[in-house]
Amino acid sequence: MIHMKQVYKAFGSYEALKAINLSISEGEIHGIVGQSGAGKSTLLRMMNKLEQPDKGEVEVAGQALHTLSGTALYQARQSIGMIFQHFNLLSNKTVFDNVALALQLVKLPRQQQKQRVLECLNFVGLSHLAKQYPAQLSGGQKQRVAIARALANNPRVLLCDEPTSALDSVTTAEILDVLKLVNEKLGITIVIVSHELDVIKSICHRVTVMQDGEIYETFPIKAKGVLRAVSTAEDIVKLLKKGEE
Amino acid sequence: MPDILVKYQSEIIDAICETFYMVGVSMLAAIIIGLPLGTFLYLTRIGSIRENRVFYGLLNLIVNVIRSFPFLLLVVFLIPFTRMVVGTAIGTTAATVPMAVIAIAHYARLAEQSFVDVPRGVIEAGIAMGATIPQLIWRFLFVEARAGLVLGLTTSIISFISYSTIMGIVGGGGIGDFAIRYGYQQYKTDLMGYVIIIMVILVMLIQFLGNSLARLIDKR
Helix, strand or coil: EEEEEEEEECCEEEEEEEEEEEEEEECCCCEECCCCCCCCCHHHHHHHCCCCCCCCEEEECEEEEEHCCHHHHHHHHHHHEEEECCCCCCCCHHHHHHHHHHHCCCCCCCHHHHHHHHHHHHHHCCCCCCCCCCCCHHHHHHHHHHHHHHHHHCEEEEEEEEECCCCCHHHHHHHHHHHHHHHHHHHEEEECCCCCHHHHHCCEEEEEEEEEEEEEEEECCCCCCCCCCCCCCHHHHHHCCCCCC | CCCHHHHHHHHHHHHHHHHHHHHHHHHHHHHHHHHHHHHHHHHEEEECCCCCCHHHHCCCCHHHHHHCCHHHHHHHHHHHHHHHHHHEEEEEEHHHHHHHHHHHHHHHHHHHHHHCCCCCCHHHHHCCCCCCCHHHHHHHHHHHHHHHHHHHHHHHHHHHHHHHCHHHHHHCHHHHHHHHHHHHHCCCCHHHHHHHHHHHHHHHHHHHHHHHHHHHHHHC
């Protein structure tokens, strides 16, 4: 579903990504972890071309993103959902209109919009809040709206940039349940960037650990267990692999 | 009502109408030209959606020069331009030309500021959703900046009223000119005082309306 080949990215003289090769298969929930500055967000943002690679190939849902621009890029992005740490909802639009906005971008007829918005809000369990504004919602509710918005155009991939880092642990668990549902019921491939190892451990099938702009290791997650704060990539790998056998 | 106001009632009403005319044209210029200009300034800023250092630098320079020009000198400096646009440099219509010029620069800057206040993440969400540049502007930027745009316009209108008071120099008339001619030059200090009170009430009313509208449309 996602294939990256020899991807490089530099910001000025700072090399954010170096020779990244990564494949994520369809239906997978893939975690990306690492210290801040390791390049995990940059890597994620390559997957809908919020960041343009300097070199290399990025293919997402059958589209060679690195070759696309203009209308083709806009269309490709419409089938790649994304959610953010700070939700990024429009505060001047109601919950309903926030989700409808995604459909207006693709010029769906108004009647179908309404039906689709309600479907999406039902899926995240928020149809009763359709008329509220984001300022009236809790953090967890806002993230659900963001998920509904990201689902509106039937994406094949959902990119999550620190989706629970602004939430408390109970709300985090609720959002992770919704993401699991998105993956299992809708078959959407999910990529999650997080610095919270609990999140990675409880939801991801595979994880990529990054360090200094490079992939340190990619491996499947099988073990369950409580994790504590760690610093280096080596620590992270050790802890995530612990209790594997 | 004081006798002196009754005596000059029709002149005062005419003067207020002239002020409204000058301020109204400036306001239209601010919206029709200043707002798109402010949008371009925002879009081409360093690190923005369509970063363009040359274009931004040039636009920024023009706006700064116009804004830093002492207004009285700008009016005189623009006389040839005014004559080219409206055929004369004297009268209320002629006065609207330099006022429109300053209005455009003034509001472009305030609009740009309102756009900068829109969280970067909201625009980024729009880009990630596959919005085109016009969609980003109309469906994200303007929607989220709308309260700031209204407050900015309110501030601008009040500045225009202030600017309009010196338009007597090119025969622009208006309430400020009336106060100078009758109140100051003919020593009718009480009349000048009343006119100032009228203007203060006018400005407070505009500010109140602007604030109320902004509050109504701001759901943050």
